[in-house]
Amino acid sequence: xxxxxxxxxxxxxxxxxxxxxxxxxxxxxxxxxxxxxxxxxxxxxxxxxxxxxxxxxxxxxxxxxxxxxxxxxxxxxxxxxxxxxxxxxxxxxxxxxxxxxxxxxxxxxxxxxxxxxxxxxxxxxxxxxxxxxxxxxx
Numbered sequence: 580x581x582x583x584x585x586x587x588x589x590x591x592x593x594x595x596x597x598x599x600x601x602x603x604x605x606x607x608x609x610x611x612x613x614x615x616x617x618x619x620x621x622x623x624x625x626x627x628x629x630x631x632x633x634x635x636x637x638x639x640x641x642x643x644x645x646x647x648x649x650x651x652x653x654x655x656x657x658x659x660x661x662x663x664x665x666x667x668x669x670x671x672x673x674x675x676x677x678x679x680x681x682x683x684x685x686x687x688x689x690x691x692x693x694x695x696x697x698x699x700x701x702x703x704x705x706x707x708x709x710x711x712x713x714x715x716x717x
Contacts, residue, residue, distance in 0.1 A: 604658055609639040609690060613714035615645070616695075621708035637714060650676065665689040665698060678703030 586587065615634025619626050635649040635670070645658045645667065645673040653671035667685045678685045680702035687698035692713075 606629075606639070606643065606658075609658070609660065609665075609696070610641050612636060612717040613637040613696070614717050615712055616715045617713040619697075619709070619711040619713070620706075621710075623708065626709060634714075636717070650674070660689065664701070665690050676703070691696065 608637040614636050615631050617626050617628045618631050621627070633645060637649075638646045639658060640646075643657050643659065644655065646655055647667075647669075648654060652668070653669045653674040654673070657668055658665065658667050665687045667687075668683055669685075675683075676685060678700065680686055684702065685700075686702040687700055690697045690699075695713050695715045697711050697713050698707070699709070
């Protein structure tokens with residue numbers, strides 16, 4: 580009977596170890612510096628891509644932190660990924676972005692292309708016609 584009680588502990592221990600390794604592999608796709616280069620927008624009609632001049636830079640680190648020049652009030656935070664969702668949490672005291680959800684995360688749907696990734700906002704005020712942003716590896 581004692582051996583049967585140990586099985587759930589062993590099973591869940593293996594799952595959590597595998598999960599950490601999986602998260603490391605998933606997050607490694609993001610590691611490095613990325614520059615916002617294009618925005619997918621609409622002025623009430625069909626959507627189209629436009630070039631972004633002087634787009635923000637996002638730098639993701641292996642330890643789950645990031646730097647961003649999007650907000651002058653706060654430039655650092657932590658990130659996580661769950662499959663095709665990206666979660667950014669800025670870590671400056673008193674800083675709140677209008678894009679945050681109730682838990683304090685800015686969230687996006689995430690799609691990878693060969694040399695870029697595309698994010699579509701899922702938290703905060705979301706574009707009525709839809710919008711997405713393309714970041715290219717620096």
